[in-house]
Amino acid sequence: MRRLAALAALLPGFLAVPAAAQELVLWHAYHGDEAAALAEWAEDYGRRTPGVSVRLLEVPAEAITQKLTNAIPRGHGPDVFVWAHEQLGAWVETGLLAPLPEEVEREAEETQLPGTVDPLVYGGRLYGLPIAFKSAALFRNTALVPDAPRTTGELLAAARRFSDPGAGRFGLVYEVGSVYYQAAWLHGFGGGVRGPDGALGLTAPGNAPALEFAARLVAEGVVPADANGALVTELFTTGRAAFAIQGPWFVADCRRAGIPFAISSLPEVSETGLPARPFLTIETAYLSAGSRHPAAALALLRDLAGPAAARIRALRGGQPVSARAAYDDPRIAGDPALAAFREQLGRAVPMPAEPAMRALWEPAAFALRSVLRGDLDAATALDQAERRFRIFTRPPPAASDPLPFALGAGVVLLGLAIFAVHRGRRAQVGRRIWRHRHDYLYLVPAGIGVLLLLVVPFVVGAAVSLAAHRGGGEFSFVGLSNFARILSSADFGLTEPESFYFTLAVTLLWTVLNVALHLALGVALALLLHEPWVRLRGVWRVLLIVPWAVPNYITALIWKGMFHRQLGAINAILGWFGVEPIGWFDRFSTAFAANLATNVWLGFPFMMVVTLGALQTIPRDVEEAATIDGAGAWTRFWRITLPMIRPSLVPAVVLGSVWTFNMFNVIYLVSGGDPEGRTEILISQAYRWAFSRQEQYGYAAAYAVLIFGILLAFDLATRRLTRTEAGR
Amino acid sequence: MAAVELRGVRKRYGEVEVVRGVDLTIADGEFLVLVGPSGCGKTTVLRMIAGLEELSEGELTIAGQDVRGVPPRDRDIAMVFQSYALYPHMTVRENLAFGLRVRKFPAEEIAARVAEVASVLELAGLLDRLPKELSGGQRQRVAMGRAMVRRPKAFLFDEPLSNLDAALRSQMRVEIKRLHRELGATMVYVTHDQVEAMTLADRIALLHQGVLQQVGRPEDLYDRPANTFVAGFIGSPAMNLLDGVLAGEPGAPAIRGPGLLVPLLPGSLPAGLEPGLRVRLGVRPNDLAIADARVASSGDGFRGNLEVLEPLGWEVHLHVRGEFGPLVARVERRDLPAPFGPGSPVRLVVDPAKVHLFDAETGKRIAADA
């Protein structure tokens, strides 16, 4: 024991030893060539800089924000990290970033390409150094179109000549439903994501004609509807598209495919004479506010943004780097792709870095897609989007005094405690526990697990539902006003997809249809497998369980692909029967059906397995007795088999209902809520409030509490139902 | 009510033939017991009559109608299963009514029939209980009631009493006999218990390894077993079967064997039997009597020594061993000689009229009247 204590005392000193040589930690989300380029530079930097070593950590792109937010305030984050500049505003607000000294800012202005430093200034201070920039540009197949078009008129003329949708050829391909690409047209028509006052919003007058322009491209068949990245790549690299709008990452794909191509700036919009200006994102190296070696980290940062590092990243990683001096290298200056993106840089609009931008994507995308489909005219769609954006970004409810709530909660808890003690004393719970104290001791580890994994998160979640997030991880108590807003549906009409009641109705429909189909299919297959004449029973059983055994997000992604309008298997099969390609996610009914099909596929094996097990418990002679009594197969199923397997099915149905009610993965990955969020269910709607609408964690938590309440009521109701039956 | 007729019925499961050519006619209103050791194919025969199994070969008629290919529900038969096979989720009333309900009987008719059956079987107080709330005997009665309520052409019973205790079993035997008398229906009753068979049957059909051994009235099987298998199966304690050879003069035949000499009635043998023929000698334990112990050293009969004495109150079972092997005798206690115990020499004699003879090769009965 004493030896152990001594060891423990030694430990901190022991751990401190390697810290004498400074190790700087750098987080990034690169992979492939870009990651290799970074690694080459880091090693070189370590060699050049005595006493410092650089440790690189690749963090998955979808997790980096969360990891930074968690790690930096607790002191185990990186010293330096690399990420696009869009989150800069939010990170400054959260206190993750250290501002850079003014001489560094001045130096950056001189050494970096124009337009790459300004976006990193927030509230008058520079919060990072640019290392590369990215924007879309116009790719053309030079075998089909030798010269770059200067105007959209020229672009469309060339594109129309090549277009033949029936033969699968398109003049122009890009992700037409994505606001990121649409931004170029918004700017080209004189609009954008800032209003006349410079604040974020969609009110700029040029926006409506820009949306109509995109809708015309689709309607004319010049641009394929529903194009995703895969379709763009597929069409352009196989010579079935004359033009593509894509970013620098696309260059490698084109070179690999070996097609003749060239890149130029996006053309001028003929109607306005303004250039179509894409969004610009700056890959930025940030200095963490939590760095323990700020001086060394700053030196590292400057080197990373400097010409030597830039040359490695441009040559090895193919990145459009921002350091001016790098372009003195003839190999970089002579790269036509880098030159083209550098030219486009002069006509690009930095993506807004304010936190509110994150709440703009969803409404803007809804507006864009409903115009592309012809559901709404552009002005109405933009008005709706603007209204949604205002609601998503409105200030949280006023903070209220927690005291009355605390008192009320205290009284209720006290009452419950008194009641419990009273009941416990009557039942002599204390004495019984004491008598079996050794048995209870064995339960302690499990009890702690349940407490930590279930009770604590639940209590925290419930507490958050009474608060509003004010950005930067700060919460204020707002009482029940989240619930009041949700339940009164004050912000949205009852038929709007963001309304709680609309989503609830969709969720109930979703759950009922799913469970009914799971049950029908599962029971039918189980009955079939149970038939004595079925051969290879084991093989069938295993095959039918497969959909359940595959992780459901993989299945969901596969089904999403199968429902794709151009590439999906389902439209291909329908095509054999002469059915026109269906835009599955364009209408509520088809999008819902797509979700439903996916989840039925995922859900029936569970019911089948439960039913198969239950069928084993039915004695054969009971069925034979019914046969002799005169019951045919149909009567036997409804009057004998089903009632006898019911006790096993009821819990399965309850469980299946709860799973389906909260089946986030399918909704999020298959329809993603399309069209316009109409196929969202409560849980995915809660997710949107938390993560794509201004981090309204309190509001989202209130959704979660409501979901919990609904499911609890459902469970109690079915429990009562089965109890009265069992008690008969 | 209806006659049931099986002609050349065979049943194979893959390679294995479990019913091997059964010819059997069950008369209208008859109580036929199909008896045989476990695994001999009784249930299979019954299930073929019910329509739950198809015939591999042969013909089957019910009430003169060929029922091959007719589904069970159209055969108008009822079956009582060994496990009762009650519907566990239905009350007694619903169990009884089920067969009528699926056949779309009017509600009043159903209620009347259920009430009638319930009163006959003394189930009236149990109608609203679930099967799991009943005792074994009550469940058995519900199973019978479910069959009765439909008033079928024929009843099939598959060992209906085997899950009951001995006392209940004998009580239910009486009950079933009474029901048969009252309903006058054709009944085919399967059991492996020869006592049940003897007490219940109008006629017994004895099945062994899928082959009918003998069909006849219980006393026929008892008095004139067709072969050694029937002889050994029917009667309790079982008939003694011993080896011997035909001996004696033509006018005074006898069986001689190690430690035994049994005279036969003149004229009880068919003509033309050669002396020296090897036979199996069958004697029922209760046909044996103790000869005078004091003259134990001479005379005919079976000579041996007592091994075990089983007192059963008024009667006693003697297990005797002689050169012929083991032998069981059933005698009255008061006939026992005074000092008598294990090891005592004993001579047993038999009434020549009660001796059964079987061919040692084929096991078939040898008799003038056979």
Ligand SMILES: Nc1ncnc2c1ncn2[C@@H]1O[C@H](COP(=O)(O)OP(=O)(O)O)[C@@H](O)[C@H]1O
């Ligand atoms: N479905 C079946 N498949 C294969 N063999 C069977 C089947 N049913 C019964 N048997 C065999 O047939 C023989 C007779 O069975 P059964 O009629 O149940 O005998 P019993 O009722 O006389 O005890 C047994 O050996 C049994 O194993």
Ligand SMILES: [Mg+2]
């Ligand atoms: Mg049987």
